[in-house]
Amino acid sequence: MNILIIALQVLVVASSVIMGAFILLHKASGGGVSDMFGGGMTNSLNSTGVAEKNLTRFTIVTATLWAAAIMALAVLTRFTGL
Structure with a gap:
């Protein structure tokens, strides 16, 4: 259980x-580090680039994984008595 x-x-x-x-890495209103990776290649002010959309997806997946790991740690700590 300690290994988990x-x-x-x-x-x-x-x-x-x-x-x-x-x-x-997300682009702010005036640009950001993501511009170096192709995130600044937009046609209009309302659209976002493919890099920005993928970066948003990766951020959401990482945040979900982070929250699930914290909840699993809380449950394990609560029921194992550590």
Whole structure:
């Protein structure tokens, strides 16, 4: 059981770092780091590039994984008595 808790803790830390990087890569109103990777290639002000859409998807998946790992850690900690 301790191995599972350690694995979940590592997953939480890793996903936190990855999620922070993904959030910093998002384009702000004036541009951002994602412009270097092709995120600034838009035709109009209302549309977003493919890179920005994919970055949003990756951020949502990482955030969901992060939340699930935290909830699993809470359940394991509650019922194992650690």
